[in-house]
Amino acid sequence: MRRTGSGSAAPYLRIVREIERRIDTGALRPGDRVPSIRQAAAQWGVATATAAKALDTLRRQGRVVAIPRVGTMVAEPGPPRSGTGRARRKRHPVTPGPNDERARVVHAAIALADAQGFEAVSMRAIAATLGMPTMSLYGLLRGKEEMATLMADTVFGELELPPEPPPGWRAHLELAARLQWSLYLRHPWLPRLMSLTHPQPLPNLLKFGNWGMSAILGLGLDPETARTVWWAVANHVRGTATNLEAQHDAELHTGLTPDQWYTAHLPSLHAALSTRTAPLDDRLEFDLTAFFEAGLRLLLDGAAVQIGRQHRP
Incomplete structure (x- = not known):
């Protein structure tokens, strides 16, 4: 029979357990990116198929969630199931949000930048300000780059341009x-x-x-x-x-x-x-x-x- 102790764990399980450890200790927090398939393969010295199996296992467990054009992120913790054992993590669907919700996020980012500077703006900080899960923001915006674009356009919309400019x-x-x-x-x-x-x-x-x-x-x-x-x-x-x-x-x-x-x-x-x-x-x-x-x-x-x-x- 094949041994399953920690010293002889299947290569993909070593990756799973290490990423779980980082999540459980807070080294990786909800909304943080985890290594991509290529990064994991290089970091743990395994084939890309092995790294892909590890990330797929974490996704099925609800520990991470894959977001198109963004990457694989640590999922927000969901409520525990009844009974003993580790609490399952809930996946948050990534769907476009209504314009008014996106505008609320952008205005919160502007207020944060006004108060603390642009370096303080992050998806996690905005989510904390609004009392929202970090991952839910990725259903509204692709990341800080798109956030910055919308922030700039929104504040330029504050300008009141007179329809009749001064002569000359x-x-x-x-x-x-x-x-x-x-x-x-x-x-x-x-x-x-x-x-x-x-x-x-x-x-x-x-x-x-x-x-x-x-x-x-x-x-x-x-x-x-x-x-x-x-x-x-x-x-x-x-x-x-x-x-x-x-x-x-x-x-x-x-x-x-x-x-x-x-x-x-x-x-x-x-x-x-x-x-x-x-x-x-x-x-x-x-x-x-x-x-x-x-x-x-x-x-x-x-x-x-x-x-x-x-x-x-």
Whole structure:
């Protein structure tokens, strides 16, 4: 008769027992990914068929659940059966949820990012906030990447764009830039999700872009110049706003505001930068919004020169 002790357990059972041990000890928690078939085969030095049998055993036991396009995750614990023995784990069906439920999850993620930063956003943290099983979120969203996309589009939907913009291309662009800046002030994590080189076709972002771009349409500019002007303005706002989250983190870490930091470091700054070409004022102050406004003026002054060269009334 074949021995079944722990030392001679079938290879697939060794994998099953190790993953069960990690779940039972909390090393793997509900919603965590377990090794894939290929990863398990490499980790335990077995054939992929053996690793597949181990994961299938765990699935049949209800310890893990396979989610299409996501992977195999630790299942939420279900209620124990009557009688003795190990409690069975309940599988949660992965089905699309209603739009209002998904919106509730996205708004919870936004609130979490506003309070603690984007790094704090995870499926587990959102589920804990809402009092939901982590696995149930995967029936609504594929993961943090899709969550981030929906968060960005949702907050851009907060912008109230006047149907009749102010007259003149410059006033229109100034308003667009300030609306964008105000959005970043409310959500300092948002700039990191925006990309000039890999933009995403988000409905509310496209709506804002079309509204802003309309400021320079009809000025007789060639298409490349028109796009460059709008992209330069939008990217100035986004680029400056990337400092908002870093400023918040630095204030938490140092306990100093930007003005206090500059004051404390003026002697070393004087030593490094006080030259005829880079004088420093002893009353040096720094405000990101003032810096944004100054940069916007410089940028639009340059745009006015370029538009003046090509503009045909």
